[in-house]
Amino acid sequence: MKEKLRKLITEALKSLGIEAGDFVVEHPTDLRNGDYSFHLGGKDHLLHQKIVVYLNSNKPYYVEEVRGAGGGFVNFYLSTEFFKKSIGEVIERENEFGKNENLKGEKVMVEHTDPNPFKEFHIGHLMPNVIGSTVANVFAWNGAEVKQACYQGDVGIHVAKAVWGLLRGEKEPYPAGAKAYEEADESKKEIQEINKKIYEHSDEEINKVYDEGKKLSLEYFDSIYKRLGTKFDYFFFESDGGKIGKEIVEKNKGKIFEESDSAVVFHAEKYDPALHTRVFISSAGLPTYEAKELGLAKIKFEKYPYTKSIVVTGNEIKDYFKVLLAAMKLTFPELAEKTKHLPHGMLRLPTGKMSSRTGDVITAEALIEEVKKKVKGDEAVAIGAIKYMILRQAIGNDIVFDIDKSVSTEGDSGVYLQYAYARTNSLLERADSQGQTLSTDSQGLTLRETHGIEKLLYRFPEVVERAGKEYAPHYIVTYLTELAGSFNNFYAHEQIIGDSPESPYRLAITKAFNIVMKNGLDILGIPTPERM
RNA sequence: GUCCCCGUAGCUUAAUGGAUAAAGUAGAGCUCUUCUAAGGCUUUGAUGCAGGUUCGAUUCCUGCCGGGGGCACCA
Numbered sequence: 001m002k003e004k005l006r007k008l009i010t011e012a013l014k015s016l017g018i019e020a021g022d023f024v025v026e027h028p029t030d031l032r033n034g035d036y037s038f039h040l041g042g043k044d045h046l047l048h049q050k051i052v053v054y055l056n057s058n059k060p061y062y063v064e065e066v067r068g069a070g071g072g073f074v075n076f077y078l079s080t081e082f083f084k085k086s087i088g089e090v091i092e093r094e095n096e097f098g099k100n101e102n103l104k105g106e107k108v109m110v111e112h113t114d115p116n117p118f119k120e121f122h123i124g125h126l127m128p129n130v131i132g133s134t135v136a137n138v139f140a141w142n143g144a145e146v147k148q149a150c151y152q153g154d155v156g157i158h159v160a161k162a163v164w165g166l167l168r169g170e171k172e173p174y175p176a177g178a179k180a181y182e183e184a185d186e187s188k189k190e191i192q193e194i195n196k197k198i199y200e201h202s203d204e205e206i207n208k209v210y211d212e213g214k215k216l217s218l219e220y221f222d223s224i225y226k227r228l229g230t231k232f233d234y235f236f237f238e239s240d241g242g243k244i245g246k247e248i249v250e251k252n253k254g255k256i257f258e259e260s261d262s263a264v265v266f267h268a269e270k271y272d273p274a275l276h277t278r279v280f281i282s283s284a285g286l287p288t289y290e291a292k293e294l295g296l297a298k299i300k301f302e303k304y305p306y307t308k309s310i311v312v313t314g315n316e317i318k319d320y321f322k323v324l325l326a327a328m329k330l331t332f333p334e335l336a337e338k339t340k341h342l343p344h345g346m347l348r349l350p351t352g353k354m355s356s357r358t359g360d361v362i363t364a365e366a367l368i369e370e371v372k373k374k375v376k377g378d379e380a381v382a383i384g385a386i387k388y389m390i391l392r393q394a395i396g397n398d399i400v401f402d403i404d405k406s407v408s409t410e411g412d413s414g415v416y417l418q419y420a421y422a423r424t425n426s427l428l429e430r431a432d433s434q435g436q437t438l439s440t441d442s443q444g445l446t447l448r449e450t451h452g453i454e455k456l457l458y459r460f461p462e463v464v465e466r467a468g469k470e471y472a473p474h475y476i477v478t479y480l481t482e483l484a485g486s487f488n489n490f491y492a493h494e495q496i497i498g499d500s501p502e503s504p505y506r507l508a509i510t511k512a513f514n515i516v517m518k519n520g521l522d523i524l525g526i527p528t529p530e531r532m
Numbered sequence: 533g534u535c536c537c538c539g540u541a542g543c544u545u546a547a548u549g550g551a552u553a554a555a556g557u558a559g560a561g562c563u564c565u566u567c568u569a570a571g572g573c574u575u576u577g578a579u580g581c582a583g584g585u586u587c588g589a590u591u592c593c594u595g596c597c598g599g600g601g602g603c604a605c606c607a
């Protein structure tokens with residue numbers, strides 16, 4: 001639609017002998033200002049008038065009227081015919097409505113969640129998990145072939161800490177190891193020794209403890225993915241990335257990487273003054289996360305030759321990732337170009353609530369259980385509430401998770417959307433059982449009376465498209481919330497004007513709303529209970 | 533010290549350089565009693581400060597104030 005109008009405007013300008021220049025077709029925030037509008041800039045009133053007159057006398061069926069407005073805006077009001085047709089289109093395409101093929105042929109890999117074996121899956125992992133899988137869905141709806149990957153830190157000092165704890169029979173191996181590492185020099189040395197042995201796979205006893213612990217950890221993660229509805233296509237491990245990464249760095253030592261204090265580093269500030277030096281291979285000869293990630297990029301591409309690789313992680317490694325990309329640009333320029341880092345904020349809880357027995361770490365499961373308590377044990381509602389809270393705002397900002405707000409039944413919550421969807425299910429079912437039919441012919445209902453629900457429904461595909469272009473799933477959340485509000489409004493208003501509830505047109509709108517809500521929630525990964 | 537991110541109604545958040553800065557919630561008032569009131573209507577209320585660019589700035593630039601994060605062997 002947007003493109004059609006853009007073309008229309010360009011043609012109009014051309015036939016008026018005006019340079020097309022830059023203009024943006026957009027939705028006015030206020031529906032009274034039309035369904036679409038554009039602005040030419042400058043303040044040539046005469047020109048402005050000429051365009052409006054021209055467009056009005058050459059308008060296609062889908063435009064009802066073109067009006068000039070103050071400040072040089074030109075507003076398009078779409079026709080009733082268009083809206084009726086769009087409702088029909090929603091119903092016809094059903095669970096395909098909203099999909100487009102903009103990214104057809106693209107192969108996208110989204111890496112997210114990345115929990116570390118031997119450690120807990122805490123609330124911090126919920127952010128990348130929810131954001132990553134939603135971004136993956138959004139790209140799929142835009143026509144791309146999408147694979148989801150999980151990268152797990154199965155080697156490194158944190159693992160050594162946990163193994164140290166396991167070897168001593170500690171009940172909570174990781175916290176015990178972490179504490180000992182900080183507090184006792186002797187333990188620190190032991191842990192570093194273990195770390196090396198894990199890399200080398202050289203000690204029988206450690207291998208046994210390690211393998212068993214890793215297996216248990218992965219099973220534990222699997223159970224959480226199941227609950228959250230996450231589906232990974234690939235699992236990568238740091239132990240794999242490390243090996244290859246180290247080779248890559250060593251091959252380029254003296255060229256890209258330099259030796260310094262017996263470690264191998266990359267002086268990123270040489271290429272960009274805003275960046276800093278980072279260690280790629282430690283003085284103990286072990287690859288750091290930087291080198292591992294370099295190796296990972298290669299492994300990923302060999303498994304799945306992507307055209308785009310998205311890595312979802314926390315904000316705190318934003319600068320580090322820039323350094324990594326700078327290094328990748330020199331080693332694998334073609335991969336660096338395809339890599340996009342998507343940093344997100346932290347998930348925090350209001351202080352004082354939910355202290356965890358294991359210390360200051362709160363597991364994802366504990367949070368889910370806590371939310372469940374508030375919703376009569378309904379897992380689908382609890383998961384939806386959590387996902388909604390994460391997705392409702394722009395990626396990158398911190399979130400203070402307020403449990404009570406997350407399960408609020410009014411306004412801004414996942415429950416509200418799930419309820420709106422479930423409600424239309426029963427309306428449709430009732431109508432169906434009474435043999436009522438739907439029709440997109442308005443039968444006496446005018447658009448004014450329907451309060452603009454159609455004016456939102458047809459926009460769904462645009463929202464999906466924009467969410468993909470800007471990595472902004474929150475556009476979809478905002479849209480669905482607005483749509484649900486509009487539907488309530490529409491429904492309440494129908495009661496007031498006394499129209500028959502069995503109006504075929506109303507039924508058609510209800511059906512269309514039901515479809516869009518379902519599709520939207522599917523993209524967000526929010527469960528859609530049929531009944532509530 | 534330096535680099536990056538953030539600062540919008542009481543609170544939580546929106547706003548591809550555009551129109552009277554948008555919602556939810558909280559506050560005030562009103563509304564049904566046949567279909568889910570988990571609803572609807574009305575109302576109060578905001579861009580940290582000072583400049584600059586622009587026809588037009590929450591958005592871009594500079595400085596300041598305030599909060600968070602990174603800055604060599606953790607990830």
